[in-house]
Amino acid sequence: MSKCESCIVKEFNSLKSLTRDELMRVSACKTGKLYKKGQLIFEEGETLNGVYCVRSGVCKLTKLSENGKDQVVKLVVKGDLLGKRSLVTDQKTNLSAVALNDMEMCFIPKSEIMDDLSKNPKFTMDVLREMANDLKDSDVSLVNMAQKSVKKRMAEILMYSHDSFGTDDDGYLSIVLSREDYASIVGTATESAIRILSQFKKEGLISTTGKRIKIEDYNGLKWIE
Amino acid sequence: MSKCESCIVKEFNSLKSLTRDELMRVSACKTGKLYKKGQLIFEEGETLNGVYCVRSGVCKLTKLSENGKDQVVKLVVKGDLLGKRSLVTDQKTNLSAVALNDMEMCFIPKSEIMDDLSKNPKFTMDVLREMANDLKDSDVSLVNMAQKSVKKRMAEILMYSHDSFGTDDDGYLSIVLSREDYASIVGTATESAIRILSQFKKEGLISTTGKRIKIEDYNGLKWIE
DNA sequence: GATAAAATATGATATTTGTCATGTAATTAT
DNA sequence: ATAATTACATGACAAATATCATATTTTATC
Numbered sequence: 001m002s003k004c005e006s007c008i009v010k011e012f013n014s015l016k017s018l019t020r021d022e023l024m025r026v027s028a029c030k031t032g033k034l035y036k037k038g039q040l041i042f043e044e045g046e047t048l049n050g051v052y053c054v055r056s057g058v059c060k061l062t063k064l065s066e067n068g069k070d071q072v073v074k075l076v077v078k079g080d081l082l083g084k085r086s087l088v089t090d091q092k093t094n095l096s097a098v099a100l101n102d103m104e105m106c107f108i109p110k111s112e113i114m115d116d117l118s119k120n121p122k123f124t125m126d127v128l129r130e131m132a133n134d135l136k137d138s139d140v141s142l143v144n145m146a147q148k149s150v151k152k153r154m155a156e157i158l159m160y161s162h163d164s165f166g167t168d169d170d171g172y173l174s175i176v177l178s179r180e181d182y183a184s185i186v187g188t189a190t191e192s193a194i195r196i197l198s199q200f201k202k203e204g205l206i207s208t209t210g211k212r213i214k215i216e217d218y219n220g221l222k223w224i225e
Numbered sequence: 226m227s228k229c230e231s232c233i234v235k236e237f238n239s240l241k242s243l244t245r246d247e248l249m250r251v252s253a254c255k256t257g258k259l260y261k262k263g264q265l266i267f268e269e270g271e272t273l274n275g276v277y278c279v280r281s282g283v284c285k286l287t288k289l290s291e292n293g294k295d296q297v298v299k300l301v302v303k304g305d306l307l308g309k310r311s312l313v314t315d316q317k318t319n320l321s322a323v324a325l326n327d328m329e330m331c332f333i334p335k336s337e338i339m340d341d342l343s344k345n346p347k348f349t350m351d352v353l354r355e356m357a358n359d360l361k362d363s364d365v366s367l368v369n370m371a372q373k374s375v376k377k378r379m380a381e382i383l384m385y386s387h388d389s390f391g392t393d394d395d396g397y398l399s400i401v402l403s404r405e406d407y408a409s410i411v412g413t414a415t416e417s418a419i420r421i422l423s424q425f426k427k428e429g430l431i432s433t434t435g436k437r438i439k440i441e442d443y444n445g446l447k448w449i450e
Numbered sequence: 451g452a453t454a455a456a457a458t459a460t461g462a463t464a465t466t467t468g469t470c471a472t473g474t475a476a477t478t479a480t
Numbered sequence: 481a482t483a484a485t486t487a488c489a490t491g492a493c494a495a496a497t498a499t500c501a502t503a504t505t506t507t508a509t510c
Contacts (some may be wrong), residue, residue, distance in 0.1 A: 055271045059444040063364055067373035088357040090351065094364060117353075118346035124353070125313065125343065132313040138363040139319060140300045141290055146412030149296035149495070179458065187371025189498055195456060196440040210506065211457080375467070404488065414468055419489060435476075436487080 002055075003027045005104075009055050014126035021040025022116050022123075030106045035059070041082070041097035041105075047085035050109040054078050056176055057103030058165065061095040062184065072185040074137070077102075083097065084127065086110060086136075087117060100175060115182050145187055151184045154196045155224035158206065162215050174213040180212070226279075228252045229331075231311035234280050236303025239351035247341050247348075255331045262283075266307070266322035266330075273318050276336040279303050282328030283390065283400055287409065288318040297410040299327075299362070309352060309359075311335060312342060363383065370412055378411045379421045381448040383431065385438050393411060397437040404436070 004027035010016050014159055018026065033043055037055070044064055058077050062070040073095060076082050082097060085108055118121050145151060158173070165174045177185075183193035197213070200206045205220045206213050215221065229252035235241050243251065262265055267273055269289055272389075272426045274325060283302050287295040296298050307322060312335055340349050369378060383398070390399045408418035422438070425431045431438055437438070440446065 053333050062366045065368045067372055069372055071368045073367055077393055084356045085360065088353045094361050118350065119335070121343035121349075124349050127352060128313045128342075128356065130351070131353065131360060132310045135310065135356060135360055135363060136319050138360060138367065142298055142363065142367050143288045143290050143296045145367060147292055148294050177370060190457095191459085191499080192497060195497095196462080198459070416469080416489085417467060417486095419487095420467095423489070 004030065007055075009053060009079050013053065013081045014123060014130055015053065015081070017126040018116060018120065018173055022120065026108055026112060026116075029112045031103050033107050035097055035099040035103040036107065037101045039099045039218050041099060041103075042093060044094060045092050045097045047090075048083045049111070050108050051084060051113070052082040052088060052105040054080050054082060055104040055106060056142075057105075058100045059097050059103060059200040060100055060181070060185075061097055070096075071187060072181070073141075075164075075185075078144050081130070084131065087113065087127070100177065100181070119193050147157045149225065150188045150192060151196050151199075154182065154193065155200075155205075155221040156187050157182065158213065158215060158222050159218065159221055163216065169212070170214070172174055172209070172214045174214075176213075184223075229255065232280075234304055236322040239348060239355055240279065240306070241304060241339070242348040242351040243341055244346065247345065251333055251341075253259045254338045256334045256387050258330045258332050260328040260330065262324055262326045264324045266324060266328075268321045269317060269319060272315075273308045275332050276309060276312060276335070276338070277307035277330040277332050278328040279305050279307060280329075281333060283325045283330060284322050284404070285410075286322055288320050290449060291327060295321075295409050297406070297413060298366075299359075300389075300410075302349070307439065308449070309356065312338065325402065325406070335371070361422055374450065375411055375413045375417060376421050376424075376447050378413075380420065380425075380430075380446040382407065382410050383425075383440060384436065384443065384446055387443065393441070397439045401436055401438075 004010060004015065004021060004023045010023075011204070015023070015026070030053075031167070041059060046132055054076060056078055058074045059082070061074045061076060065071050076097070082105070083090075083093070086093065117127065118124070130135050137162070144156070148156075161173050161175050161177075168174055179194045179197065180190050182197070183190040186193060197206065200221075203207060203220070205215070205217045205224075207216050208214070229235060229240065229248045230245060233433070240248070240251070245318075260282070264283060266277070267286075268405075277299060281303055283300055284307070285297045286299045286301060287297050290296050301322070307330070308318070310316075310375050311318065342352065343349070367382070373381075386398050386400050386402075393399055404419045404422065405415050407422070408415040411418060422431070423444075426433060428445070430440070430442045430447075433439070
């Protein structure tokens with residue numbers, strides 16, 4: 001398994017602020033984990049005792065609503081640290097994590113990294129900064145959810161997927177989500193999500209093959225209200 | 226002005242983790258600020274160079290949506306630290322803060338507190354913990370916004386106001402908000418907010434005198450779907 | 451490859467929410 | 481005190497979204 005010291009992925013998160021020595025220690029105690037598409041990584045209410053560093057793949061963080069539906073709160077991607085909250089509190093996790101495609105992650109036990117958190121101010125500040133950014137993103141999501149139409153949110157998640165994860169050789173979005181996932185991200189009924197995607201198709205904004213989606217008119221999506 | 230060392234308010238936030246010496250230094254450089262109901266504390270896009278410690282009163286944090294409406298993202302109350310993000314990043318603030326009633330706050334310049342953040346791990350961890358909790362709250366808000374009806378969200382904000390800020394001698398909610406504020410918290414049109422409150426009134430769940438609201442049937446509100 | 455199961459699609463309809471118009475009550479300014 | 485402004489209220493209607501029913505297609509399983 002790759003060593004943290006020489007791992008490129010850490011450059012995307014606060015682990016980059018650890019010293020070489022700290023990284024070597026982390027590297028020695030981390031465990032590599034593979035998750036397959038659809039696999040549960042952890043579930044709301046579990047106790048997490050460490051963080052995951054995402055080497056590849058994408059997962060969704062969901063929260064169960066009182067009405068029984070899962071709501072996607074955030075997508076976690078390559079380079080992200082998953083489970084930061086567990087470092088800071090002993091509370092059970094408030095979210096579930098499910099892999100959206102095959103994932104490689106490194107799991108770093110909390111015990112091993114807590115010392116660094118209190119002794120390496122650069123690292124701490126970096127974690128703080130990450131959380132502050134998460135908080136900012138969260139604010140944006142809330143406003144989107146409260147003020148934008150389902151159609152617009154759907155257009156935006158398509159563009160987001162395109163921008164963040166790109167397309168395969170045929171131009172289809174690399175991340176393949178079920179209609180149910182789209183509904184859960186956008187915060188609507190599955191049928192509504194399906195209907196809107198169908199409509200986008202009719203309007204020539206996207207095309208689909210099975211569940212794979214290709215954006216045909218990115219600019220058109222921008223104009224959706 | 227009250228000294229931080231002996232100020233009870235700090236017990237509600239991470240300032241409690243500062244040492245006596247640190248607190249005295251903070252106390253020496255802080256400035257007391259008064260804001261009147263409706264007054265702007267800071268605006269989206271401004272640069273904040275410090276944090277506010279709320280001694281009394283409540284303010285709303287809002288974000289301007291693309292459609293031109295303000296969305297309330299969070300209510301900040303006595304004991305909260307306002308502007309934590311400014312400690313961590315140099316970015317401009319992504320939210321506006323407006324007093325909902327008369328407020329007393331202490332402003333602590335960033336420069337004065339940054340040292341503590343890097344040298345007092347207990348303080349840092351506390352700030353981290355606060356942010357983690359903010360993030361958790363934020364997730365809950367997002368799910369509520371995405372999955373609950375406007376009516377339910379309205380019922381919940383009324384109960385929240387009751388539970389967090391209590392009532393005056395006549396049983397009316399202590400925090401008096403305009404219908405527009407309610408709309409902006411709940412994420413709906415002002416007319417819809419008015420309509421729902423009217424309906425609650427007809428159903429005997431609340432009563433109103435001017436803009437003051439009294440909860441008549443707390444349990445009934447709980448059952449709103 | 452046939453069959454079962456799950457996901458996608460779509461119609462019909464109900465419900466929720468938004469928008470525009472207009473009126474009334476409450477505040478504020480003069 | 482009166483006029484002017486702002487907040488609140490409500491009707492009428494339109495638009496967005498949810499729900500239920502039922503095909504159809506895709507995927508998984510043996």
